[in-house]
Amino acid sequence: MRTWLLARVHLGTVAVLFVLTLSACLLVAGLPRAMQTSYDEALRRALTTAPAVQTDLTVTVESHGQNEDLRERAQFDSRDRLWREILPAGLRPLTTGAGHMSAKTTLTPITGTSGGAYVNLGWLSDADRRVDWVQGRAPGAPATSAYQGETIPVFEVGVVEEALPEMGLKLGQTIMLGENDYAAVKIVGVFRAKDPGARYWSHDSDILHVIEQQPPGGQDHVKHITTLMSDAGLTALSGEGRNLSYRWVLPLDARAANALDVPGLRAAAAEFDRVVGLQTTGSPYRVETALSKLLGDFLAALSTAQTVMYLVLGGLLTVALGVIVLAVQLLADKLDHTLTLARARGGSLPQVAGTAAALTGLAVAPAALLGYALSFLVPGPVLPIVHAGPAIVVAVAVGFAAVRPALVHRTPLHGSRGDVATARPSAKRITLEVLVVVLAPAGAYLLRARGLSASGGQDPFLLVVPVALTAAAALITLRCYPYPLRLLVRLTSRGRAAVPFLGLTRAARARAGSLLPVLILLPALGVSVFAAVVSDGIATTQRTASWQQVGAPIKVTAESEIPAEVIERVRGLAGVEQVVLAQTGRVQIGYGAERAEAIAVDVAQWRRLLVGAPVGLPPLSDGALVSPELRGRGTFEMGWQSRVKLATRGVIESVPGFHTQGKFLIVPIGVQTRPAVNTLLIGGDVALPELARLVPSAIVTSQESALRAIQDDPLTSTVRWTLVIVTVALAAYALIAVVLSLVIGAAERALAVSFLRTLGLSERQAQRLTVLEILPMIVVTALVGLGLGLGLPAALGPGVDLSSYAGDLPVGDYSLDLFLPSALTAGLAAVAVLGAYAHTAISRRRSLGAVLRVGDLP
Incomplete structure (x- = not known):
């Protein structure tokens, strides 16, 4: 058969299928890229806003004697090259920048103060690039002096400006240090940081500022300052008799980080710590960094974001596939007469199925390619789902288009009885459905009772429970829907009006196959309401968190x-x-x-x-x-x-x-x-x-600025925008599903209305009949979807921790704001009513001879 001719004949249906496939492929391929981009941006922001002392890799070792002392810069440089050589491959792209090295003493008391004040000795490998000398001069080589019958070193040092008034120090002053192993420092210069706000100084805040500490059990604060000395000072600096440590800082460049590499980065950080420890010859080398903790915290927030995204995007893909299948079914119904005739004239089953599949492929394949190509306009990495999503859409559409005709046209001149309303389900099917209905709430209870698995990563249980709850709600709706309608049928049968009785009877006797298209509304409404409720809960908690952080519209603290x-x-x-x-x-x-x-x-x-x-x-x-x-x-x-x-x-x-x-x-x-x-x-x-x-x-903050800071976080904004996009898309798909369900049953409905018109049914009565036939299922499904969407946040309970997106406050106030769900339900009902009126208006133009054939009337 000529596929192009069939496409031209059924151009409207093919166009609808093309548009649906295009939108589905664009969403399923574009949204994951946008999400991954935001994950990367959130990771980079988390690493950039954290102090450098937490993110950078710092190799440190303590010197306890002269054999462990490093007396010249070359010894520091050789070890710096060693650390970069043994750095795991996963960390090398993030540590390409030049680092710095330091040597510092700690808890070096001023002689005679009994630990009341401390002046520590310090050396920075790049001090000449980091500070400006505003008084005196830069330190020079150390000298020696006699003190209590001993020769002690005298270090030339510089101190930061604020240390002079805070510590009571003076330029040119010589200070004795130590209580046993004495040394002296001569203050020859006063410096100021070239860029005091640079991340660099978080490693050396003790050099830039006077540190006040309260000893355990003490009541008075003790002041510490670390001085700066020259390279030549290293020759006299020893760990024998004082607390001396050396550090090599490998700075982390967050611009090269991406969220996909986070598990590998954590493993690489642990591996670096292990291999550094193997280089120990005296005192142990160790790596000081909070990178693993920062990455772990990010992974926890990312895991929640991914879970929510998997739920809503999985629901979006499911609904999109369902609507596409509805469109394919509509196309198949329009081809039914042509395929039946071809089968009766000797066409083989593969030819019949191949024709339907080829026509469907002609509509969906270009749409999928176009949607896939348009997704590359969205910035972000190309994830596997970007390739797999459109392929899944095409495979499902073409597969359904091939399988359905193959089943329907197994024999030529197939026929079916139109007087059979329902078929009794088998015992196996009933058992399976009961099992799903029982296990779904049991799974939700277990999820609330045990919480997330402690193994980290995605918890499969969390992803299965929402699917099971949706399937259980769909099964209950499908099986229980006819019973209340049959009760209404009995009530209307006692009245004199025929339209309510006929309309509700047709709705109650609808076959399972005609009910399934409408049940696409269930996951569509369930997921969209869930997304709306979660988004509203996040917004409410964000506002609460901003007030909790500031405590007033504006706060000034000094x-x-x-x-x-x-x-x-x-x-x-x-x-x-x-x-x-x-x-x-x-x-x-x-x-x-x-x-x-x-x-x-x-x-x-x-x-x-x-x-x-x-x-x-x-x-x-x-x-x-x-x-x-x-x-x-x-x-x-x-x-x-x-x-x-x-x-x-x-x-x-x-x-x-x-x-x-x-x-x-x-x-x-x-x-x-x-x-x-x-x-x-x-x-x-x-x-x-x-x-x-x-x-x-003073520091000035406001509740509005705190709220903006929470909302502007890349991860938070992505979660909220994705929820909004998915809500809008699912609402659109739900409306399309209603329209398609009306169109699919249009021929059978037109035949029934035409029969009744021969018996005197008026146009107004035909409209009411159509509405009563369609509206009950839509309303029931909408109400069930509404209940499912409102219940999912409570059912998932502790499984979805959204505090990372709400200022670290737990998101638990899922208020029942029924405006959006009610609007969706009302919109679906309105579309159904308008569709019914449109259907009867179209049918009114047809003559009865165009619908009824000779022999149709008794």
């Missing part, structure tokens, strides 16, 4: 007290409606070493500031609100500016904008003798740069 005149200027800014004063600090609980974080604030004013926000605080007029770690103490004493006795007035799990764990408490600001305000909680609409200008030493 390390030191904010002057009263500055506060008044802030109050006078345009847009400022309310300013709540607060003081934060670390306080003593009781008289021991126990410490807690305290906030002194007017809670009543703060509560007014949080009106309408998703977070809040209990009222407090006196006493204290304490964290769970401080509960059960009744009245306790707090040491801050003065000793204050406070009664416990309540327990709070967190303080918005301040604390979520640990020991903390809120007290009225009036308990302070003179509040030293260092935090402002501001309500209103004011420009953040203006606030930053007024309080230059």
Whole structure:
């Protein structure tokens, strides 16, 4: 048979099949690429925003004697080359940049301070490129001096600017170090970092800043600073008698990272640590990095994203294939007369099946190629699904087109009885269906009870349960749908109107084959509602997380007290409606070493500031609100500016904008003798740069900026946009499925209506009859799909942890916002009604002779 002629005759159906295949292939090939691009971008952002000391590979070793000392730069360079030679292949593309080396002492006390202050010795291999000398000169070679009858080294060093006032140091000063093995340092220069904000300095923050630490059990903070010395200083620096360590930093270039390589990167990091340890000749070499943890955290977030994407994209592909199969079935129905005639004239079964397959392939193959080609306009790596997706679509469409005619036309002049409404299912089929219906809720219960598997990666159980629940809902709908309709049929049979009885009777006696096309609506609505509910839950939790992070519309925090005149200027800014004063600090609980974080604030004013926000605080007029770690103490004493006795007035799990764990408490600001305000909680609409200008030493944040930061994360935005795209696509496919189901049954419906028209059925009655025949199944399926979509988030429970996309807050508030599901259901019902009216309008133009043949009427 002539395939091109058949395509021209059935051009409309072929065009519909072409468009459906094109859209399905574009979605199934393009969305995974866009998702993988966002995964890569999210990984690079995670590695870039993390401190370099966490992402970079740092090889470190301690020196405990002269035989382990490195006295010249060449010794450092040779080991640097060794580390790069033994670096696993997976890490080499990410560590191509030049690193740096260092030698530092730790806990080197100033003589006579009994550990009250520490000045450590340090050397950086690239100090000349990192700092500018603003006072004095760069350090030179060390000298020697006599001290208590011994000859000790005197190191020329430089210190950072801020160390002079903070540590009480002076240019030209000589300081004795050590309590046993003495050394001296002479401050000959003062430096300033060329780029103090560079990631580089996270490895050497002890050189750039004075570090304050509180010894265990101590009450006073101890200050540490690390100085800089020249290459020549290495000749006198020894690990004998002091804590000396050497470091080689291999910086990580996140721009070369991609999410597909994350498991390999974790394995390569572990392998690098192992092979570095094998190079040990004295003290052990080890690799210090948090790369494995960062990658593990990313994998956890990625696994959740992939799980959600697998669920919604799997549902999208299933529905798209179902709609394409419906279109193929429509084309097959139109070819049925032609294929029957060909079979009766001696055409072989392969010829008949081949003709249907060739015509289908003529429509879907170019569409699949075009959709596949258009997917390359989407930036991203070419994943296996990009190739496999269009191939699956073509294979399913052509395969169904070949198999269906082969089964229908097994014998020439095939016929079937039109008076058989249903066939009794076999015992095996009933057993299988009951098994699916029982196992699906059992699987959902087990998933909630056990959570995700601890092995990492994708949990197959999580992917199977939604499919099983959808299949169970479809089976229940398919089997139980006729029974309530038969009850309605009995009720309508007692009335005098014939249309309700006939319409509901035809709906109740619909064959399983005619019900299955409409059941495509079930996964379409289920997945689209699930996607909408999850997207809404993420959005709601993101807003809550932003308020939890900031605690007010705008928050201004400073390390030191904010002057009263500055506060008044802030109050006078345009847009400022309310300013709540607060003081934060670390306080003593009781008289021991126990410490807690305290906030002194007017809670009543703060509560007014949080009106309408998703977070809040209990009222407090006196006493204290304490964290769970401080509960059960009744009245306790707090040491801050003065000793204050406070009664416990309540327990709070967190303080918005301040604390979520640990020991903390809120007290009225009036308990302070003179509040030293260092935090402002501001309500209103004011420009953040203006606030930053007024309080230059403070950090200014807002709830809106925190929300944007959460929403702009690549992984988060991809999950939400994919959910939106899938929701829209599934809604469109659901509407197309309704239209196709109307068209597929149009011929049989037209015949029935034509018979009834000979008996006096009016046009209005024909429209009502068609609506009553179609609408019940659509409404029932839509309601079941709605229930399935609303129930899936609760059924999956702990299996889908979306906190990574909502500011690290668990997403559990899946509120039943029925607007979108109701809109989808109403839209499907409207399409069904319009289709019924359109069908009867078209049938009205036909004469009865065009539908009924001689012998059709009794």
